[in-house]
Amino acid sequence: QPEDGRLVPHPSVGRPRIVDDEMQVGDMQFILADNLRVGACADGELLLEAARRALAMPWILTDAASGGNRGFMRPDAKLAIVGVTVSNDEVSQWKGAAAEDASVERYATFFRNRKPSWMSDAVQFHVFSGGEDGCDGALGSAPQCDRCVEAANRMGGLSLPICRDSQNEWEADLATVASAIFQRDAAFPLRAQAGDRNGNGSVDEADFEVMVDDRVVAPSTGGSQRWRYDALSNSIVFVQNPPRLGETVTITYTADCAN
Numbered sequence: 001q002p003e004d005g006r007l008v009p010h011p012s013v014g015r016p017r018i019v020d021d022e023m024q025v026g027d028m029q030f031i032l033a034d035n036l037r038v039g040a041c042a043d044g045e046l047l048l049e050a051a052r053r054a055l056a057m058p059w060i061l062t063d064a065a066s067g068g069n070r071g072f073m074r075p076d077a078k079l080a081i082v083g084v085t086v087s088n089d090e091v092s093q094w095k096g097a098a099a100e101d102a103s104v105e106r107y108a109t110f111f112r113n114r115k116p117s118w119m120s121d122a123v124q125f126h127v128f129s130g131g132e133d134g135c136d137g138a139l140g141s142a143p144q145c146d147r148c149v150e151a152a153n154r155m156g157g158l159s160l161p162i163c164r165d166s167q168n169e170w171e172a173d174l175a176t177v178a179s180a181i182f183q184r185d186a187a188f189p190l191r192a193q194a195g196d197r198n199g200n201g202s203v204d205e206a207d208f209e210v211m212v213d214d215r216v217v218a219p220s221t222g223g224s225q226r227w228r229y230d231a232l233s234n235s236i237v238f239v240q241n242p243p244r245l246g247e248t249v250t251i252t253y254t255a256d257c258a259n
Helices: 025-036 047-054 104-112 117-122 146-154 167-182
Strands: 079-084 123-129 135-137 140-142 159-161 187-189 209-212 227-230 235-238 249-252
Touching (some): 123 146
């Protein structure tokens, strides 16, 4: 495709390509709506390959003024990909080469690797497509897309039908996807295996200091547990009242150098 994975619109249009929290809410909505109107001028829809190119070299490190996507992917944020297609994605070829392995598993691994290993669970893929059986609705039809469903399943996302009978149904589905993307995190994986910081012979809540923004949060308050250490996943898990969106969680602990 002419864009080759580059975000739209072209810098010459003069409209921001990346929506961020420094914009007014009303401006965000109008800019995003305009940017999503990409038309239907292509012969095929390279769902997975288009997403790979957008997040790969050279575009991910090329600045916006030169037509690239630099600044789109923040290191501390989730990566959520939302695909919308009326195709079966059979035209997706890894780097456009027919001889390459273009399996959904390879694409899923690539997307997860866009984040550090301790954040691999923060990568989601949601899709609107014809699903496993194809679909029909008053607003259109679509063939089956087994690859779409597999991608969503592999990356903890939602697979929803693109065929709907009304705009209200579409809006309800979009709200469902938005809720899945922006839900508050309850578990925070640690970058290293936690060690016995206080030397009592075990790794437990006493070996951590947890702060939300600039407030120290005790593991329990008034006899009610607020957070716990989960040894199996090596994570701090908030049992109740997880941090709000935008709050910074800082966890101080001693790494177990033997592991």
